[in-house]
Amino acid sequence: MEKQIKVNAIKNGTVIDHIAAGKALRVIDILNLKGNSSVMIGMNLHSNKIGKKDIIKIENRELSANEVNSISLIAPESKLIIIKNFKVISKSKLQIPDKLDHLIVCPNPNCITNLEKVKTKFKVVKKSPIVVRCLYCEKKYAADDVKVHI
Amino acid sequence: MENLISMRDLSKEETLDILKNAENIEKGRSLPNLQGKLAALLFFEPSTRTQFSFDTAMKRMNGNTIIMSGSKHTSQQKGETFADTLKTIAQYSDIIIIRSPIEGSARFAAEVVDIPVVNAGDGSNQHPTQALLDLYSIKKTQGTLENLKIGLAGDLRFGRTVHSLAQALSNFNVEFEFISPSFLQMPKNIKEDLLDKNISFEESTEIEGNINDLDILYVTRIQKERFADPEDFEKVKNSYVLKKNMLDDVKNNFRIMHPLPRVNEIDTEVDNTKYAYYFTQAKNGVFTRQSIISMLLGEV
Numbered sequence: 315m316e317k318q319i320k321v322n323a324i325k326n327g328t329v330i331d332h333i334a335a336g337k338a339l340r341v342i343d344i345l346n347l348k349g350n351s352s353v354m355i356g357m358n359l360h361s362n363k364i365g366k367k368d369i370i371k372i373e374n375r376e377l378s379a380n381e382v383n384s385i386s387l388i389a390p391e392s393k394l395i396i397i398k399n400f401k402v403i404s405k406s407k408l409q410i411p412d413k414l415d416h417l418i419v420c421p422n423p424n425c426i427t428n429l430e431k432v433k434t435k436f437k438v439v440k441k442s443p444i445v446v447r448c449l450y451c452e453k454k455y456a457a458d459d460v461k462v463h464i
Numbered sequence: 465m466e467n468l469i470s471m472r473d474l475s476k477e478e479t480l481d482i483l484k485n486a487e488n489i490e491k492g493r494s495l496p497n498l499q500g501k502l503a504a505l506l507f508f509e510p511s512t513r514t515q516f517s518f519d520t521a522m523k524r525m526n527g528n529t530i531i532m533s534g535s536k537h538t539s540q541q542k543g544e545t546f547a548d549t550l551k552t553i554a555q556y557s558d559i560i561i562i563r564s565p566i567e568g569s570a571r572f573a574a575e576v577v578d579i580p581v582v583n584a585g586d587g588s589n590q591h592p593t594q595a596l597l598d599l600y601s602i603k604k605t606q607g608t609l610e611n612l613k614i615g616l617a618g619d620l621r622f623g624r625t626v627h628s629l630a631q632a633l634s635n636f637n638v639e640f641e642f643i644s645p646s647f648l649q650m651p652k653n654i655k656e657d658l659l660d661k662n663i664s665f666e667e668s669t670e671i672e673g674n675i676n677d678l679d680i681l682y683v684t685r686i687q688k689e690r691f692a693d694p695e696d697f698e699k700v701k702n703s704y705v706l707k708k709n710m711l712d713d714v715k716n717n718f719r720i721m722h723p724l725p726r727v728n729e730i731d732t733e734v735d736n737t738k739y740a741y742y743f744t745q746a747k748n749g750v751f752t753r754q755s756i757i758s759m760l761l762g763e764v
């Protein structure tokens with residue numbers, strides 16, 4: 315039954331699978347889901363690979379590069395699956411980019427990006443667990459401690 | 465090198481080039497001529513010494529300065545953006561030297577204008593010309609930056625100067641002794657960066673007895689305001705005051721540095737010993753800044 319829901323629920327769209335259990339809502343937060351797409355969220359599902367997982371399915375929607383980067387930051391273990399006409403077109407592990415531009419809100423209130431009209435630029439300085447550094451104020455943050463622009 | 469924003473941007477070779485050029489200037493082997501060149505000194509927070517040092521550096525090379533000072537990025541109040549202020553000033557001048565309480569200001573300035581920008585301090589972040597003049601002073605007194613043991617004493621938690629210096633020295637083979645009250649220790653992320661570069665350090669809580677194997681002791685001030693309970697400050701303050709009688713067994717090449725201004729963390733009796741180096745260190749700041757400005761303007 316579970317299998318049927320997973321595979322058949324979407325005709326065209328995007329599935330974000332293998333999200334670490336509990337992180338689905340954070341992922342939903344950063345996706346721009348206004349509009350016509352229907353969205354299904356599964357939480358704490360059984361997974362052979364990682365024990366428990368979350369899953370998100372979005373109908374009739376492909377993700378922007380920015381959205382994919384955001385997901386790679388907060389749920390780097392997840393997989394992106396593109397579905398067309400009920401078929402899996404592509405299945406990919408997320409790649410954490412070396413740079414994240416215009417994506418993260420710098421948590422430092424005294425950073426110029428929070429005080430002037432300056433778009434943020436971050437460098438990924440460690441990949442597991444992810445640590446990023448602001449190019450402007452040069453402070454380092456764990457991925458779990460930063461917010462992304464929606 | 466197009467700008468000097470952060471020690472993080474400088475390779476070891478670039479760092480040594482700046483120091484070499486400073487040495488050439490000090491010894492009169494190089495006489496950069498900046499006649500007709502104008503530096504804009506934008507000081508959005510007061511720092512008389514740093515401003516004087518840059519002003520002197522320009523004028524020693526026949527250059528000139530215009531100075532804008534104020535407590536904020538002032539023109540914003542008239543509705544002009546910081547970016548527009550910078551672009552306008554870049555029309556008048558050949559190089560911008562900027563000091564601001566806002567972290568990242570200098571990096572942003574360098575992106576906005578097409579003339580060289582020097583960071584003269586951005587909040588708690590970077591002060592690369594201070595770090596370079598400190599390196600120059602260490603090299604001048606020790607003849608090298610390799611295989612030295614360097615003590616940093618005082619407020620190591622909030623002190624930008626000691627953070628930049630530790631970072632700058634981590635490109636060389638050095639050992640550190642961190643001397644501070646336990647709650648003003650060197651921050652974890654800086655210690656991690658040092659360990660990543662295989663730099664070793666020890667930590668101790670008083671100056672006395674911990675300086676005899678050092679080549680350099682860098683003293684900084686501990687501010688009373690950092691202590692929640694003034695009594696705690698009273699308890700520890702004497703452990704971080706350097707006195708003449710503590711110098712009986714130090715190495716012959718030992719030197720004491722301090723970014724200045726000093727309050728009472730180095731007893732004035734120490735000034736007359738051969739170990740005191742802090743006033744010469746300030747003078748070295750002018751040579752180092754001359755070196756940086758002349759390199760950025762292509763007038764070496």
Ligand SMILES: [Zn+2]
Nearest residue numbers: 420425448451
């Ligand atoms: Zn920042």
